[in-house]
Amino acid sequence: MTENNVTPARLSVEFLPELPGDEWGVPDGYEWIARLAGSGWYAVGLWGTEGWNLGRWPYQIVAHIDRPALEVYGLATYTEGDVTVTVFGSREERDAETNEVAVAWWITNENGPEGLTPDMSPIPRAYSGPYRD
Template identity: 35%
Template structure:
């Protein structure tokens, strides 16, 4: 597992070069539940639910979403990452709204494919979801 705690990256919404917390890599020694344990003590926390009803944001232990907030000299940074069957990826945004849109788009793909439990009646695209389903579940407290 990587011991690096920050990295240089570019924000997805503004293309700024920023230094942001690294999402821990999967060490492939366990399953997704073990990977979630690697988030303890980092800037990252697991995002279990999404939308107004708290539908699944992933499909544990195969698809796991994580989120982080950070700050640099220019202001706040909002990140989300995924661990999908051991492969991790991260995106950082200057705008929380842009981050929420990106999470919504990825969560929607998992709902539409049937890999995650989502709303019973999905629109054709993530952009057509109602506003209340394009942000974190209100009961989520991290």
């Protein structure tokens, strides 16, 4: 199942390459990650300043795509075979939504930083943004 959440009217998943699938539906998580290669999409394994696991592979996976020439940035979440794609007009908007996904999954999976709460707003800078080693 794919759901499209589009913010400004000019943004659409039509500006993004398709995510992996096959005639039987969405492949399992590790195969889905492998099939991202060459599509422009890439799996995001670590998030925040300390590089906490983002999701619980192969059951929960985040993928991003950057199309700056079109001002289109995509976020895909894979949750046990269900894929949701959201389109944003900036990397900052996309990363802010990824922050929200990360905190929700860290709380659910109990595998992220300590002291997180579901109503945390704004999300502290230490828990935000792509991990840079």
